[in-house]
Amino acid sequence: MTAATAPHDHFWLTFRRSLAGKVLLTPKGGVAGAYLLVLVLIALTAPWITPYPFDQQALPLANRPPSLANWLGTDEFGRDVLSRIMYGARTSLSVSVTAISVSVLVGMALGAAAGYFGGMFDRGVTAAVDLSWSFPEILIALILVAIIGPGLHSTMLAIAIAYLAQFTRLTRAQIMGLKGETYIEATLSLGASHGHVVFRHLMPNALAPVIVCGMLATGDAIILEATLGFFGLGAQPPVPSWGAMMSSGSALIFTAPWIIVFPGLAVAITVVMINLFGDALIRALDIRANLREG
Amino acid sequence: MALLTVENLGIDIHGIRPLDGVSFSVDKGEILGIVGESGSGKSLTALSVIGLLPLIGGRILRGSIRFDGIDLATLPEAEFRRLRGRRIAFITQNPMTSLDPVMRIGAQIDQVSMLHLGLDARAAQARSIEIMAQLRIPEAATIYHHFPHQLSGGMKQRIVIAMALAADPDLIIADEPTTALDVTIQAQIVDLLVELVRERDVALILITHDMGVVAQTCDRVVVLYAGRVAESDAVAAIFERPRHPYTRALIGCIPRDETAHGNLTGIPGAVPSVAHYPAGCRFHPRCPRRGAPCDHIVPVSAAMDGGLFACHFPENSGVAR
Amino acid sequence: MSGGAQNLVELRQLSKRFESRRGLFGKPRAMTAVDDVTLGIPKGRVTGVVGESGCGKSTLARLVLRLLEASSGEVVFDGMPLGQLSGGALRKLRRRMQMVFQDPYSAIDPRYNMADALLEPHRIQGIRLSRADARTVVGELLGMVGLGPQIAASFPHQLSGGQRQRIGIARALALKPDFLVLDEPTASLDVSIQAQIIALLEQLRSELGLTYLFISHDLGLVRYFCDRIVVMYLGRVVEVLPQPHAAPRHHYTRALLDSNFVPDPKRRRTIRRLTGEIPSAFDLPPGCAFAARCPRADATCRAIRPDLTQTADGHAAACHHPL
Numbered sequence: 004m005t006a007a008t009a010p011h012d013h014f015w016l017t018f019r020r021s022l023a024g025k026v027l028l029t030p031k032g033g034v035a036g037a038y039l040l041v042l043v044l045i046a047l048t049a050p051w052i053t054p055y056p057f058d059q060q061a062l063p064l065a066n067r068p069p070s071l072a073n074w075l076g077t078d079e080f081g082r083d084v085l086s087r088i089m090y091g092a093r094t095s096l097s098v099s100v101t102a103i104s105v106s107v108l109v110g111m112a113l114g115a116a117a118g119y120f121g122g123m124f125d126r127g128v129t130a131a132v133d134l135s136w137s138f139p140e141i142l143i144a145l146i147l148v149a150i151i152g153p154g155l156h157s158t159m160l161a162i163a164i165a166y167l168a169q170f171t172r173l174t175r176a177q178i179m180g181l182k183g184e185t186y187i188e189a190t191l192s193l194g195a196s197h198g199h200v201v202f203r204h205l206m207p208n209a210l211a212p213v214i215v216c217g218m219l220a221t222g223d224a225i226i227l228e229a230t231l232g233f234f235g236l237g238a239q240p241p242v243p244s245w246g247a248m249m250s251s252g253s254a255l256i257f258t259a260p261w262i263i264v265f266p267g268l269a270v271a272i273t274v275v276m277i278n279l280f281g282d283a284l285i286r287a288l289d290i291r292a293n294l295r296e297g
Numbered sequence: 298m299a300l301l302t303v304e305n306l307g308i309d310i311h312g313i314r315p316l317d318g319v320s321f322s323v324d325k326g327e328i329l330g331i332v333g334e335s336g337s338g339k340s341l342t343a344l345s346v347i348g349l350l351p352l353i354g355g356r357i358l359r360g361s362i363r364f365d366g367i368d369l370a371t372l373p374e375a376e377f378r379r380l381r382g383r384r385i386a387f388i389t390q391n392p393m394t395s396l397d398p399v400m401r402i403g404a405q406i407d408q409v410s411m412l413h414l415g416l417d418a419r420a421a422q423a424r425s426i427e428i429m430a431q432l433r434i435p436e437a438a439t440i441y442h443h444f445p446h447q448l449s450g451g452m453k454q455r456i457v458i459a460m461a462l463a464a465d466p467d468l469i470i471a472d473e474p475t476t477a478l479d480v481t482i483q484a485q486i487v488d489l490l491v492e493l494v495r496e497r498d499v500a501l502i503l504i505t506h507d508m509g510v511v512a513q514t515c516d517r518v519v520v521l522y523a524g525r526v527a528e529s530d531a532v533a534a535i536f537e538r539p540r541h542p543y544t545r546a547l548i549g550c551i552p553r554d555e556t557a558h559g560n561l562t563g564i565p566g567a568v569p570s571v572a573h574y575p576a577g578c579r580f581h582p583r584c585p586r587r588g589a590p591c592d593h594i595v596p597v598s599a600a601m602d603g604g605l606f607a608c609h610f611p612e613n614s615g616v617a618r
Numbered sequence: 619m620s621g622g623a624q625n626l627v628e629l630r631q632l633s634k635r636f637e638s639r640r641g642l643f644g645k646p647r648a649m650t651a652v653d654d655v656t657l658g659i660p661k662g663r664v665t666g667v668v669g670e671s672g673c674g675k676s677t678l679a680r681l682v683l684r685l686l687e688a689s690s691g692e693v694v695f696d697g698m699p700l701g702q703l704s705g706g707a708l709r710k711l712r713r714r715m716q717m718v719f720q721d722p723y724s725a726i727d728p729r730y731n732m733a734d735a736l737l738e739p740h741r742i743q744g745i746r747l748s749r750a751d752a753r754t755v756v757g758e759l760l761g762m763v764g765l766g767p768q769i770a771a772s773f774p775h776q777l778s779g780g781q782r783q784r785i786g787i788a789r790a791l792a793l794k795p796d797f798l799v800l801d802e803p804t805a806s807l808d809v810s811i812q813a814q815i816i817a818l819l820e821q822l823r824s825e826l827g828l829t830y831l832f833i834s835h836d837l838g839l840v841r842y843f844c845d846r847i848v849v850m851y852l853g854r855v856v857e858v859l860p861q862p863h864a865a866p867r868h869h870y871t872r873a874l875l876d877s878n879f880v881p882d883p884k885r886r887r888t889i890r891r892l893t894g895e896i897p898s899a900f901d902l903p904p905g906c907a908f909a910a911r912c913p914r915a916d917a918t919c920r921a922i923r924p925d926l927t928q929t930a931d932g933h934a935a936a937c938h939h940p941l
Contacts, residue, residue, distance in 0.1 A: 185725040189789070192685055194712035195742045204727050334808045449896075479670040479896065480835055484887075485875035506809055509838070509879030513886055532883045550809040551881040552842030554863060559820060561842060563813030567778050 025287035032283030035276040042273060046092040053086035058241045066259040076190030076261040079251065084262060087243040088269050094244040095273070098155065098237070099224035102162035107217045109163070111206070112169025117171070119201055129166045130170060135168040144227055145236070153236040161231070162224050173216055177209035215281055222277035229270050245270050298366075299324040300500045301346070301468055306360035306370075308345055308351060315341055315571045318360070318598075319526055319604075321519045325467065327500045328494055330515035330532070332508060332547065336568040338524040339504045343470050346502070347387050348377040365467065383413040386461035388471040392453035392477065392478075396445040403441035409463035428459045432471045432489060451482035458489065462497075469493075472504045487514055499511055509551050512536055520544045523569055523579035530604030538613035540606040586610045625658035626797055627682060627715075632656070632691035647685045648897045651677040654691070659797075664823065664830040666844030666862075668837050668874065671844035672899050674853040675833045676720075679801045682831060683715055684708060687898050695797070713743060716790035720802040722782035726774040732785055733770040736760070739792035759788040764818060773919040787818065791826070799831045804839070816843055837874045849874070850900055852907040860932035867935040870908045906938065914939045 018024040026032040045052070054074075061081035069076045075084040117128040135143065140162075147161035181187065182205070190200055225245075231237040232246020234252075240247070243267040252262030299322035306319040316338045323329040331339050344350050346362055348369060362369040364385065369377070389395045397405060406428065407421035416424060422441070429437035432455045438550040445453060454474060455461035461469055471490060475483040491514050494501045505511060509558075511518055511534065520543060539545040546564045566583045569575060575582055581591035588610055590596075596607040601614060634652040653673040659665045659682075665676045677767060680686040682693055684700045693700045695715060719725045726735050733756045740747055740755070747755060757767050764783040774782060776919050783803060790798055800819065806810035817841070823830060840847055840862070847859040849871045857868040866872045876887060897903075897910055906924050909915040920939050928934035 185719045185721050186727045188685065189717070189719055189725050189786070190727075190738070190742070192683060192712065192717045193739045193742045193789075193793070194709035198708070199742060207729055208727070334810055480837070481670060481873055481877045481896075484879075487879075504820075507879060508809070509881045512881045512883045513879045536881065536883050547810065548811040548881055551879075552838055553880060553882065554841070556842055558842075559817075561813045562817045564810040565814070567780060567811065568808075 006031065019097075022287055026280070026283045029283050029286065031279045032287070035283065037278035038282060039274045042092055042276075043096065045058040045089050046096050049089045049093055053083075053089050055083040055086045055140070057087050057090040058082065059086075059244050061086075066255060066262070068259070069261055075265045076259065078248070078262045079255060079259070084248075084265055085250060088266055090244045091245045091248060091266065091269070093200070094155070094232075094238050094242065095225050095228055095270070098159050098228045098244075099221050102159045102228075103166060103217050103221045103224050105159070105163040106166040106220070107170050107213060110167050111138065111174045111213060112128060114171040114174025114176075115178050115201055115206060115209070117158065118175040119182065119197070119205065125175075128175070132168045132172050132175075136172070140165040140223070141230060144231060145234075148231060148236045155238050155242070158228060158231050158237045162227055165227070166224065168218050169220065170213060170216065173213055176208055177212060178205050181205050181208050215284050218281040218284060219278060222281070225274055225277070227272060229266075300365055301502075302361075302363045303342075303346065304361050304363075306342070306345060306362065306386075307358040308341065308350060308355050309358045310341075310350075310355035313571045314358065314524070316345070316524045319519075319521070319524070320360075320598075321526070321529055323468070323500045323502055325500050326494060326498045327517065328491065328515045330511040330518045331502060331504045331521060332506065332511050332518060333521035333527075334506060334547075334568045336523070337521040339506075339521055340472055341524075342521070343472050343502065343504055345389070346470060347381055347385055348372065348374070349381075358565065378411055382409060382466075383464045384466050385468045385470065386466040388454075388457055388461050388466070388474050389468065390473040390476060392450060392457045395457050396453060398445050400444075401441070402443050402445065402448070402592065406456065406459050406463050409460050413464035414521075424465065425459065428462050432459055432462075434459070449482075450478050451485065454478060454482075454486055455489070457494075458486075462493070465497075466499060466502045470500070470502045470504070473506070474503075475510070476506075489508040490514070507551070508548050520547065523574055524571070525579060526598065526605065526607065527580065528606040528608075529607075534602070534604055540601070540604065540614055541580075541608045542584050542612060543580045544608075545612060546585075547581075578607070584613070624661050626661040626696055627659040627831070628694040629655055629657045629659075629678075629682065630692050630694065632678070632681055632693065633689050634674075634681055634686060634840045635689045647900050650853050650902070651899065652681060652688075655850075655855055656691075657848060657855065657858075659829060659831055660846070661796075661829050662827055663845040664819075664832055664843060666832045666834065666840035666847045667850060668834055668840045668847060670835055670874075670896055672852060672896055673850040674899075675835075675850055676801055678850070679831065679833050680719065683712075683717055683799055685717075706862075709881075714795050715794040715797040715799070716793070716795040717799045717801060717802045718783075718786050718790050720805050722779050722786050723774075724805065725786045726782060726789075728774050731771055731773050732756075732760075732777075735774075735785060736770075736788055736792060739789060743793060755792070758791055760823045762791060762822070777813075779807050780814060783807060783811075783815055784818065787815075787822070791822070794826075795828070797829045797831070799833070801833045802835065805835065812839075819843075837871075838878045838880075852897070852902060854907060854936065855926055855934075856908065856936050858926070858932070858934040864933055865941070867933065867940040868908075868937045869912045869914055869939075869941065871935075874941060878893035906936070 019028065027036045059082060064077050064081040065079050067073060067077045071086065073083050075088065078084055113128055117125040144161040144163040147164055148157050151157040151160065187200060187204060190204060228237060229246030229249065230245065232244040233250040235247065235250060238244040248266040249263045258265050273284055299463045302322040304320045306316055307314060308316045319342055321329060331342060333339050345357060346369065350356060357370045360370065403422060403425055406425035407418065410416045410421045410424050426437045426441055429440065434440055434452065434455050448456065474490065475486050478486060487510060490501060493499065505516060515532045517529065517531050518535045520527045520541065522543050527543045528539065535544060536548060539548060550563055552561050564583055567577065577592045577594055578596050581587045586593065590609050596609050598605050632652060632655045633650065636649045636651055637646050638649065655678060667678060669675050677686065681688050681701065684693065688701065695711065700708065736756050736759050737752055756770050760767055761787055765784055767779065769781070804815050807815065822828060832840065832844055846874055847862055848855055849857040849868065851870050857871045866875060903909065903920065905920040905922055909919040912919065924936045924938050926934050926936040
């Protein structure tokens, strides 16, 4: 081995041992990771790389089946379905990722505070979580959108609130379990503040399952966003979203099935890939847990 | 011929060999102590004798385990099942988890005598209550109908012992039966076990890490270290003139009234894990008496005055260091 | 009370009650975990607290360091009543009083390596260290507890129980305290490792002039390690032995002593069985808590609670019929 290759080898080894390496170097994690990376790139660069502008109408070319000019066909206004799916990825991803991130952050804060301090605050939070837990997320989201009105931002807010109970509950349970560990008492006996205990010990140790759960919820959120879009409650025309595209295609399902099938496939494949990635993440984190046991 | 004779036992668990040439014997009315630190192979020895090694993916590589003329090492599982619980009983370390939480105490004891002695329900109940009373469980007929969570730790361990006795076994193996209990309760349980052995003429193998328990209860002792027998002898001899430096060190770990301050030093280092057993005598890295051959020549077991020891430089034997 | 030496810590009529409720609509029940404990902890000595489960020894340990708030009574540390200190002042004072915990397996955050774990006390107390100083501190602390510097990069799962307990001791020593509460520091270790840790604690005490409060269930160990022994039963102090080998006067101490497994087959116990179980700490009887198990108990014992009475030699016992 020459000296020149050594740093490269070192990098490779570090990568293989890192969490990212453990996820991406498995078949599941690798395929899912590659797909999600491509999807994110498409979403980011959609305005420059789509074959046609998403809102370019050509009524004479309406409802054309897939062809060389329009790979996935055209919709009822003659707009290119492929371009609209690529643009729709922007909506689906940004709404679901933003909503779940907000939900995770707020849920962790609520759950950690409830689990750590207990008392009346905990009882209140637990009651609210239990109440929300007894309704399906879709119902909560629908009611919220009905109250605040349709649109992209209200969709995000609705999804974030719909999933809040899940993360609050999970974080609270994690914190409650970890709170009894001796190292928490040991840290307090050194004169640590509650902030130190929560942010340096409890949160880092509670993080992994919450992250995995957030990953899997992102997949669900894409479906929820599509559903709200399907009902016309999400992104408003002409902004494309996968759900809204399927909704408009539903009228022509027998004459021009490609209008509804391709956005549907985009939703399905993306959700499956996110779940695969989540599985790989669980696997990788479990391996770490096993190592910890020696 | 002793009731149980284990000779040169070696086992394999997923390619590692945690026991190597373990030999001992125990007879009716006798208490044999198997003592050593955690990781010395005490519990694996017990599992080998009751034929439960396959549970943890292990198997017997060599050696024999003769119980009343039967070779347990080669006994098919179907036949072993008739022996286990019937003639060989096992008492585990943690009474909290060895009882079924959703089954009444009495039913759990009844089960044993119904299965092994073929008693009907009424006879089994009478027998269970009788055994419970013998174990000084107050109001046995009432406790009989209780659930495990209604009992204290010491009482649960008595129930576990009652289950062990229900089929009238010849050999009882108790794996650290008192470590999970309070001090005064420990003494009660140990006294109870000793009495049982004397009264019922059963053989008891008591597995423990505590030389104090050994001194107070056992007739003979096997000292295990890292899967091998360091020394075995009668209890008086073990304490009076230990030959293996490990035996002496282990005894020295328990403070006595006359132990002067600073004289409790423990044994330096720790028991090696199975994957890292050193060559030669496995105790040599921690041994104050180690010499030239210790790190590459495995000491052969030598007999002297009825005891066995495996050491190149034994104490109390006229061999100079 | 302490036979000469000055007290570093004084406990005055310290009590702790826990309320619990069975289910949502259950009646609240009170359990007195520590009941009216008055005790001096002499400077530079080892005071042992011994008792079985439910005797309140671990609760007492936490009250002494104010990790738990007392229901009544107070703890005075070096002249300062802890109960009157503000949060900030108490956190500062924690430098001087530290604790070593029973379970070394969960006493270190699994995500911390040993260097981080050993530096955490400084970080918590807001003491900034340069990289070089930090390395020196870690090296010194590891050396103090007999571990090599290579341990600094290890994570808890890579260490044995004995090594972890040494780290627990090093962490407690990091801020150079005067007073250590040792809560069964060897109860989950092998006997050979227990003896190592006790030897280490003995050596550190004499080198650093520390004061120990040693909590244990093992009377044999306490008699070896401690200068003075406090025996607790169901939340109360039942006997204080001024010297570790003083003859017990309380029947419970006698029973504990009889239950000890002496490692000498020539001194086998003549079976003197203590009957009965430790009663529940809820709904204690009015008289002596030990009356239900005591061979000498009579009507007085069951009706009237005996006071802890002290004789001239500093020996105190709470018994109507002392030995």
